[in-house]
Amino acid sequence: MGLFDRLRKAFGGHESEEEKASAAASASAENTESAAESSASAAASISAASTAAESSTDASASTVASAAASVSAAPESMAESLSAAPESAETSASAAVPEAASAEAETDEAPATEEDTLERYDKGLAKSRTSFGDRLNHFLARFRSVDDAFFDDLEETLIEADVGFETAMQITDELRDEVKLRNVKKKSDVAQAIVEKMVDLYGDAGQGEDNSLHFATDGTPTVFLFVGVNGAGKTTTIGKLAHRFQEAGKHVILAAGDTFRAGATEQLVEWGRRVHVPVVTGPAESDPAAVVYDAVHEAKEQQADIVLVDTAGRLQNKVNLMNELAKIKRIITRELPEAPQEVLLVLDATTGQNALNQAKEFTKTTAVTGIVLTKLDGSAKGGIVLAIRNELHLPVKLVGLGEKMGDLADFDPNKFVYGLFKELIVQ
Ligand SMILES: Nc1nc2c(ncn2[C@@H]2O[C@H](COP(=O)(O)OP(=O)(O)O)[C@@H](O)[C@H]2O)c(=O)[nH]1
Ligand SMILES: [Mg+2]
Incomplete structure (x- = not known):
């Protein structure tokens, strides 16, 4: 069937x-x-x-x-x-x-x-x-x-x-x-x-397809790395997820790896304040890999459960960005051999086909493990989910359904496709 x-x-x-x-x-x-x-x-x-x-x-x-x-x-x-x-x-x-x-x-x-x-x-x-x-x-x-x-x-x-x-x-x-x-x-x-x-x-x-999030199995801190273009919703998703883990009694640390964009660190610090989770930061325009190193180091020291790493969506050019992401990933793995357990590519559903093209670019150079699809609440382009699965063969793991800390849901493929075609399926 x-x-x-x-x-x-x-x-x-x-x-x-x-x-x-x-x-x-x-x-x-x-x-x-x-x-x-x-x-x-x-x-x-x-x-x-x-x-x-x-x-x-x-x-x-x-x-x-x-x-x-x-x-x-x-x-x-x-x-x-x-x-x-x-x-x-x-x-x-x-x-x-x-x-x-x-x-x-x-x-x-x-x-x-x-x-x-x-x-x-x-x-x-x-x-x-x-x-x-x-x-x-x-x-x-x-x-x-x-x-x-x-x-x-x-x-x-x-x-x-x-x-x-x-x-x-x-x-x-x-x-x-x-x-x-x-x-x-x-x-x-x-x-x-x-x-x-x-x-x-x-x-x-x-x-x-495996839609579940993966965690460390050896008792060391889990690390999730978030990548994606500016405005896709990386920082917001990290805030929401920090809230979820914090509520579940996990010890969470955030890493402000977007040192490039003015105000990016402050935005993450604000999320940390709202959800009561500490944020490791560096000076503006400092090396993001250094911030990530500090955060991972801190997590090991404190035996934290999970580190959520924010990154820049844009640098001087695409090659720089991809090199930087690679460097961040290397540093994480050097400190924690199992990590990062997830490299989540954040895509803005309202951009439709454009989001798909971005994803194709990112996945050429970065080993993405899953997709976070944001802004589904404001989008008329839910069809993008079909394209992501059929053309990228990457699992959507989380979806953003609003701007608030509770507006994040695990992705349930069948519920989703049912929602998309509801009136047409039920007959
Ligand atoms: N409606 C809605 N807005 C979102 C969602 N996720 C993020 N945003 C908004 O999108 C904008 C950019 O988000 P941000 O996290 O700063 O993106 P970043 O540049 O990738 O870190 C902000 O105004 C967020 O409030 C979502 O799921 N739904
Ligand atoms: Mg951001």
Whole structure:
């Protein structure tokens, strides 16, 4: 069974709902007009629920609302595939409202709990989902038949949805063959096949993928090295993770390895103050490797559990940056042979394809062990996760869902892909 079928089984709700869903599906096949009508209003209520969830927390409600309008005006083929979703989608969307509101009402200190991760993903992905569904809707509305032009356009649509060039090509090629083989003509069936293909491709590429963070096994301090371009969210992620480990009773030390950018050290020191974790610093423009050496030395001396190392995102040039990262890594390993246990590349999800290109650059010279994908809360480009897995073959280990210390979650691939295609999978 492919991932698509497994997700549908896992998240597809209770049997009675499934029965309702299949009844609704066959009803819509027989009587397209009334089904489209009822499902369009269902889509509107899903969007209304998520709009309510959003509007209490950020200013983007207007974007969501306008996106919602176009979902409710979905062409009949898409409305068909949305028709089965309303019940479960609506429940989880409205369930997320009070939780999100109370999390906001409290201070920064509220940590993310395991139980609400699905809701957090859900909320974080609202924009990606709406945007993805929208693109697919618009795309399908333009075509009367499934011909060559259809596939050319599909490829473009997928690229725009940031699933990556190679992934978009692969999906389109495979779909072209399949459509011929199975003689599929209905647009709603093709829409279904597109989603199924993407989910299964994602499932296949993730075989044997290890999304867990690794720690020292010999009792020495664990070291995580954070790399990535300026503004990606390295320092923020370190702050959030320091908070998580500190809360778990770990002895944490932060290393302010970004001595290049003015204010970078202060930013990390501020995070250290907020989460009550010590920060090892050096003078501005001093050798970052020296700061890292001090931090590791300190950690050994104090028998600390974990050192989180911040680095510069940009130096005079790319070669300098890569050399510096290599030097930092060498120093860590010289002091602690097992370390660093993780080299985490931090990528800003809102930059889409650009993030993918950065990742390709970094991984050429640095042995990255995993990805931290930040700003998923504000991004409509969740499709980048498919590209990261299919094209980089690196596990996403953590995701950033906001700017606060509790807004960091372990990455759960199935929850994520479910969130991205929710309305399309549950039917
Ligand atoms: N919305 C949101 N903002 C984030 C997230 N992670 C980081 N940021 C913001 O992105 C900006 C750059 O982050 P920073 O940690 O300084 O990036 P660095 O240059 O890689 O260290 C800051 O304004 C952060 O508050 C996230 O997951 N969601
Ligand atoms: Mg920084």
